[in-house]
Amino acid sequence: MPFDSVASKRAFKSEKLAKNAVFQEAGVAMVDVYCAHPGQQQPVHGHPNAAKCYAVIEGRARITIGDEIRDVGPGDLAYAPRGIPHGIEAIGPADLVALVFIAGSL
Numbered sequence: 228m229p230f231d232s233v234a235s236k237r238a239f240k241s242e243k244l245a246k247n248a249v250f251q252e253a254g255v256a257m258v259d260v261y262c263a264h265p266g267q268q269q270p271v272h273g274h275p276n277a278a279k280c281y282a283v284i285e286g287r288a289r290i291t292i293g294d295e296i297r298d299v300g301p302g303d304l305a306y307a308p309r310g311i312p313h314g315i316e317a318i319g320p321a322d323l324v325a326l327v328f329i330a331g332s333l
Contacts, residue, residue: 265319
C-alpha cells in the first residue's frame with residue numbers, strides 16, 4: 228500500500244505498548260506506529276546493527292538514548308544510532324502515539 232495514515236494505525240492494547248506496522252522492507256527498514264497508554268513502555272534495549280528514530284505525534288514520552296533521558300512531546304524526535312540502548316515510555320497525562328523508524332540489519 229503506497230499511501231496510509233498514522234490515524235489508521237492508531238490502535239492501543241490495554242496490557243502493553245502496541246506496535247502497529249506501517250511497512251517492512253526485507254530486513255533493512257521498518258516503520259511502526261507505537262501507541263501507549265500512560266505508564267506503558269518499551270524497555271531499554273539495543274539493536275547491534277540497526278538505528279532507530281522516534282517521532283512523537285501525540286502525547287508525551289520519556290525516551291532513553293544511551294545514558295541520556297529526556298521528556299519529549301509532539302513534534303520532537305529522538306535518534307538512537309546502531310548499538311546504542313534506547314527505550315520509550317508514555318508519561319501522560321494523554322495517550323502516546325509515535326512514528327518509529329528502524330534502519331539497518333534487522
